[in-house]
Structures are given as C-alpha cells and as structure tokens.
Amino acid sequence: MEKKPKPTFYVTTPIYYVNDIPHIGHAYTTIIADALARYQKLKGKKVFFLTGTDEHGQKIEKAASEKGLSPKELADQVVVRFKKLWQELNVSYNYFIRTTEKIHQEGVQKIFNQLLDKGDIYKGVYQGWYCISEENFLSEDVPVEEDGYKICPDCGRKATLLEEESYFFRLSSYQKPLLDFYSSHPKFVRPQSRMNEVVSFVRHGLKDLSITRTSVRWGIPVPGDSRHTIYVWFDALHNYITGVGYGWNQELFETYWPADVHLIGKDILRFHAIFWPAFLMAAGFPLPETVLSHGWWLKDETKMSKSKGNVLDPYFIMEKVGGEALRYFLLREVPIGQDGSFSHEGFIHRINSDLSNDLGNLVQRTLTMVVNYFSGELQTPGEEKELDRQLSSLFEVTRDRVIAFYDDYSINRALEEIWAFLNSTNKYLADNEPWKLAQRIEERSRLARILYQALCAIRASSYLLYPVMPETAEKIWSAMGEDKKPGQVLITQFNFYGLKPGQKVKKPRALFPRVELKEFIGGIKKSTIAEESSRKQEVKMDLVSFEEFKKMDLRVAKVLTAERVPGTNKLLKLQIDLGNEQRQIVAGVAETYSPEDLVGKEFIVIANLQPAVIRGIESQGMLLAAEVEGQAIIPFFDREVPPGTKVK
Ligand SMILES: [Zn+2]
Known part of the structure; x- marks a missing residue:
C-alpha cells in the first residue's frame, strides 16, 4: 500500500547514558541520524532531530558518588562533552533532551498516572534476579548456576535475587496487539533479521513488566507514592515524546509525532521494539514508523568496551583527519545493521x-x-x-x-x-x-x-x-x-548545469591531505586504545604467498638486559643481540615473565618490522609469542643457537 508522503520527518538517537564518556559508538548513531536529517531537508521535509542524555538510575548514582559529585553534577559534566562532540561533528540536532528536565519528568508522571487510572499499571510484588550493572531484571529463562545464583548474560556478573513492592505495566495484555502490529508493519524493525527476532520473542509470551523501584533513589518519583521511583526504561523511552513537545508544546508534538525513525544499537532492541510500542499503545499514541537497529563497531574484531580498554576516542581521530573524514568512514564502511570492524x-x-x-x-x-x-x-x-x-x-x-x-x-x-x-x-x-x-x-x-x-x-x-x-x-x-x-x-x-559562465572559481587548499599509519601508531598512547591492539592488527588472517613470507626477516635474538617499563603491568624493555647488532624492543610479556626470567634466553624476533613507539619508547622489532588467555608464552629453543641466525 502506497502511503501519501508526510511533509515532516522526525528522527531520534537513543539518549546516551551519562556514566560513560562519548565514544565512537555514540558518534556512529548520531552521525547516521544527522545524515538522514540533512537528506530529508534536501527533500523539502520539515525535520525534527532529537538526541540527549539518560541521567537517572543506580549506575549514575554510584558513578557520581565515586567521583564525589551529585548525580546531577556528573550528568552536567558529561552533557557538556556530548554537546561539544556533536558541535565538532557538525551534528544538526534540533533539541537535546535531558531526562532530569522538568518537562520530561512531568510528561512521564502524567503518562504514569494515566495508565494507572486505566489499569495498565498496577501495584504488586516483584521477585527476580537483578543485574545491578545493567539495572535490569534478568529474563526468566536464564538458568540458575550450580552455586544457586544467576549470572547476567549481558555482563557476566552475578545477579542478586530481589523482592520488592513494585508497580507493573500490564505488558502481557499487549502480546496480541503487538503481534498484529508487527504483521501489518513488517518493516517496523529493520533490518529484517531483527524483526524476526522480536516477533519470535513476543510469540513466546510476555510477562508484566516491573517499572518502579523502591531501592533506587535517583529517578523520577511515582506521583503520589514517592517511596517508588520510576524504573529507568519507562522513564527513558518517553523522552521520544517529551523531547518533541508532549506536555509542553502540543503544536510541536502534533507536527512531528509519530517518529519516522528511532535509531538504536542492537543491544537495546527489545526495549524499543516491544516495550516502547506497548507503552504507546496503552497511552493511545500512534506508533513510530521504523526502529532502525545498527550494529556495533569492533576494534580489530573485538567489541569495544570500557572494560577492555579498546574504546576509540573520536577526538583522537578527528585531531588527525577531521570530523568529515570520520563521518564518511563510519557511514561508508558498513551497511547499517551489520557490525563494522x-x-x-x-x-x-x-x-x-x-x-x-x-x-x-x-x-x-x-x-x-x-x-x-x-x-x-x-x-x-x-x-x-x-x-x-x-x-x-x-x-x-x-x-x-x-x-x-x-x-x-x-x-x-x-x-x-x-x-x-x-x-x-x-x-x-x-x-x-x-x-x-x-x-x-x-x-x-x-x-x-x-x-x-x-x-x-x-x-x-x-x-x-x-x-x-x-x-x-x-x-x-x-x-x-x-x-x-x-x-x-x-x-x-537541483540542476546538473547549475554553474554559470562568468563565475569566478578559486583553487581550494587540499581537502584531504594523505595520512600515514605511523601518525596513528605514534599517537596511540594519547588515545584510549590499549597499546597492544595496534600491534595485534599487524596479524592478518589472509593466506600469504611464500614470496610474502620471505619478506619477513625472522632472526634468533639473545636477551642481554631486561627491565619493566614503569607504569605498565605488561611491558618489558629488552636489549637484544642480533649477532651483528644490538637492538631495543618493547614486548608485552611482563605478566608472564619477570625481567630475570628472560636475560640470557633466546627467542625469535621479526627484525624488519617497522619501528613503533610504545609508551614513548622505541621498539625496533617484535618477538613471537603465543597468547593464551591474555598471557604471552614465548617459544624458546631446545639448544643454544648463534644470535642473528635466520629462521625460516
Ligand atoms: Zn549484567
């Protein structure tokens, strides 16, 4: 069925959680939204582009108290960083919603009351396994481990069994309406594989959703029952309507709602594709057109996360090549929906x-x-x-x-x-x-x-x-x-022949000067990428020809001296003998070997590897080692070999 094109376009990013500083993942989502917004303006649409921050919940409370700040102070600091990044990436959002804003809180409370009156919200007792890190009750099908606990499938942490009085949203009543909606709107979730996931989840049945906490103070109070605060997802998702005028600018709201596209990462699909439309149905709002779920950016094939220390800092990249190149790369490299490396x-x-x-x-x-x-x-x-x-x-x-x-x-x-x-x-x-x-x-x-x-x-x-x-x-x-x-x-x-004779042109400065790999490697310690990862990426899994293999100059090296690199747990600085020369290398083996373990030992090094600067120390080669659970194990020889001997 061909629908009449709407004169407006409303696009959102998720609101970003303020316990984290902005990284490439945030930049990716927001740049997609910006490109879509700008494109729709070229088509003559009136566009509203919403982004913002999610500022409530236990994790924020905890992160703030660790820094000696109030949760609001922490949020204020992080908001500045997000806004600055969006400015530097030329992101043309119309409104930046913060869930601590009055307009948002009042909007959420209004809807809460409305659903309470209607009977779609009721009070009960909830018992469940709760992950403090995710602020999320685990799904019922997570098995109990031998020690009697459940392990959070998202973060691997031990969950806590909680029982508390809670308000519930009657999600179970929306199983059928949701399934009907999905079947009449097969493109509601994109890509298709994600739609299938959602449908199959809902077919298995939906349980009512606990949407308040008595254990969390930092949140929107339940109107008339302030022992309870509204659970972060019920709070956060409603930003998509409070940010576009619901409760404070009816005209704005009616102009743009429902959203044309909610951009999200695949990790928050369920909230956006199941809970959110159910909340909207309950409150009688029209539903959004599309939930577009994009993949994750991996660094050299592993998911970026703060705990792995391999999160890419967009500022570091922009310093080298500018925001435009970053925008191009992120949008060019992979189809939206797939993971990018x-x-x-x-x-x-x-x-x-x-x-x-x-x-x-x-x-x-x-x-x-x-x-x-x-x-x-x-x-x-x-x-x-x-x-x-x-x-x-x-x-x-x-x-x-x-x-x-x-x-x-x-x-x-x-x-x-x-x-x-x-x-x-x-x-x-x-x-x-x-x-x-x-x-x-x-x-x-x-x-x-x-x-x-x-x-x-x-x-x-x-x-x-x-x-x-x-x-x-x-x-x-x-x-x-x-x-x-x-x-x-x-x-x-737009007219291809829009240029007019007589127009004066000028020679521009080079738009994109060429860049070299070493500019990135040299600056690596300034960024938040773990120092090892840049070296790991030398390893390619493609087949190499014998000719290519012969280009590698593998040599036997004997360790003359070894010392720890101050301020690191992993790195040793080694002076090695290569027969006719001595060299210095920096090796990430300190978790497996102490300096005295290595002095006098022989191993294999790649002698013609481009030198790299690691923690400010030049490394003129790399030793070969197996990596077992993060520990480097060096292959040694079973007899004495003259230093400098070629290995082939
Ligand atoms: Zn967890």
Missing part, C-alpha cells in the same frame, strides 16, 4: 584512496586548470558532444539511485554510487586530456566545455554527498564561486 589500515585506506585521491585530487586538479587556463573564470562552454552528454545522463541515473538508497537508509550504498560517479568523472578527464588541449589555441572552446562539464559533475556529486559530508560539500561549492550552499537547494530543484 575498525582498523587503522582500513581507515587510512578510505581517507587516502577515496577522499584524498578520488575526491580531493579531482576537485583540486579541475579547479587548478580553470585557474591556470582561464584565469579562474568559468567560460561559456563549447558545443556539448556525446561524451559530455554521457556524463550528465550518468548523473541522472546516479541521482535516482542515491535517492532510493538514502530513502532506504542504505547510506553506504548511496556513497558507493556517488564514488562510482566520481570515478567516471575522473575517467572523463583522463579520456579528454584537457591538459593537452590547453596547448592548442584553436581548442579553447572545447577545453572550456570539458572543464565546465567536469565542474558540473563535481558540483553534482558533492551535492549528493552533502548529507554525509556537509562541510566538504560547502567548501567545494564555495570554491566554485556558488553563492548558495548545497543545503539550501532542494533535490527537486
């Missing part, structure tokens, strides 16, 4: 190949030719030939595909299309060789056409790129002498 190699490849080469050089080169051959003034182009027309018709096709992909939330596919078109533009220039035509005076008008055509193509691709890289698109347009910004032109009004 962040490696510095992959990141650098995207920047150097896609941004610096395909896009940056194209812009730079073309504008430079206009500056050099025509003193920077766009000329009236000569006659349009078949080759030129091919480029403009290719754009029509590209634009339609890009629109379809953006509409389908397949941003990575949209970017693929844009890049294919950039490559065709590069090929157009290579085929037409304007630099040769420039040497022949009789070809001036042909030369003018080719440069005009190429600039139109660049202007058009940067227009399509605008939702993902707004600042880059604006820079390109301004270098072409456009007075409008790409964000001010509607898609329906």
